[in-house]
Amino acid sequence: MAESASTGERVRVRVPGKINLALCVGPRRPDGFHDLATVFQSVSLADELTATPAPAGVVTVEVAGADAALVGPAEDNLAVRAARLLAATYAPDAGAHLQIVKGIPVAGGMAGGSADAAAALLACDRLWGLDVGTEALLDLAARLGSDVPFTAMGGTAVGHGRGERLRPVRVDHVFHWVLVTSGTGLSTPAVFRRFDELHPPQDVADPQIPDGLLEALQAGDPVALAATLRNDLAEPALDLRPDLGATLGAGTELGALGGLLSGSGPTCAFLAADAEHARALADGFRTRGVGRDIHVVEAPGSIGFPHAGRG
Template sequence: MITTREGSRHVTVRVPAKVNLELNVGPHRADGYHDLATVFHAVSLYDDVTVEPAADWEVVAAGPYAEQIPLDESNLALLAARRVAQAGGVDTPVRITIDKQIPVAGGMAGGSADGAAALVACDALWGLELSRPQLDAMAGDLGSDVAFALTGGTAIGSGRGESLAPVLARGSYHWVFAISEGGLSTPAVYAECDRMRGRRRIAAPEPSDDLMAALRSGDPQALGSALSNDLQEAAFSLRPPLRDLLAAGLEMGALGGVVSGSGPTVAFLAADAEGALDLAVALAAVGSAPEVKRATGPAHGAHVLSHEMTRGR
């Protein structure tokens, strides 16, 4: 076992939210998951996760969604920190402070993002220099979206979503996120999707040619038309007002819209920054959603924001 090097104080990592530009859900697997073919896209809504040596393992929450973060052993950032400690033979606990700016249970992988940030932060704090394959393997074990939060950008996810391949994509895109009050349980949305499908035979999922072509072209109009999500109807079934919210955004000029992941956040694509501002103002004005945020994508994956060391005398 090793202990933290003298002088280590804290590391802060910034990590992005994501939107699924496309989410194709395949058959139910024996392990309880579904085969997926999804296209992840990181956006400029961020959590900052800080780790520092402490007397005991601890999670502290800050930010507008602090009260919604679990502070017990179920927290993905805490699980990630313990995983890195085990891999590196470290016996020093850490305090994890999460500045929560990504909506919780909103279909934007906020919890997974924190797990990815903790992997990077603890590796840097303890000076372990774990390889990227090691971090990716730990991320995949923690959850389907954690690996993408490490990577960022735009990528195809397969398997449970944890197996990633880069996408040839051009351009930068302007997004408006309409955030509904109260989250949706991911397992509940998948279960509703299964119920609605009944006994229908489901083909193996794969990314659509239209979406791949849109990303290669960098054309926002084409991308807006290609957005899709197999979980969307299930989310509408569990939260009917989401259907009206999506329709409202499209009527207000969005190039396209889609429920993000398992919802209930609805992501709208705008033509440019001015269009995104106009759409955000319009959605807020009519009260279509309790909260509206703007962001751009693609964004970088989890990266060290600050690494403060105070050397011993």
């Protein structure tokens, strides 16, 4: 159990971003969300959050690292909202200062904000000596956003509902990906609105995980996995950002086994056969000047909740 915040300690947490190997979108619900069937997998690209004590009732944040300038004001920061929700629920007199070092692209469809929220929940739980337990933290995570519970859990999981109902999947194999980021973000609500415009409700079926996807993951077969990749948000995202079609096309030309948008985009994820193939793909993207940044990553990345430490 973490000690009281009055001891002056600090808690540091690293939480990875994610990609959706399948993002299957179902009908819009009365609450405005869509039923989803998705397969999340964390990647070896992480944000780091450090929490230190602050006066009672005060939660502040500062952001550094990649894309820090793109992060919105503190009042809109999901990590701040997470810390305040935890305090309001379990420790009304607690306070914290959050320092975030970004490694996950901002507004890239990789749940960077959700990862920061998950990190804030764990860090402040330990900083404030609450020890509320993983299930309670996951309940709070679901209140903050659809991707927050998975970024808290990490690894690989099937998601249903709006993505917050999770079933962990054991994957003992490492897959190699190349991520190509974009200089301009995409609004997730805007992509879903365009999905609704393109697909009348009567034409949208209940979402299902593609046949063979989980089997390919558990067999460690990247060729079979590539054949099952799916993202129903690709059509509306490409309608809003036609330039992303050129990025996906470049991946095909360079020999990626498969490619898709990460979440609602605009980051594009390309599956490689192995580590050497991933490095060659990345070199090809750089030579062509495709995208803004190129990241070679492994999946699944490290799990979120256990990776917290003091100091």
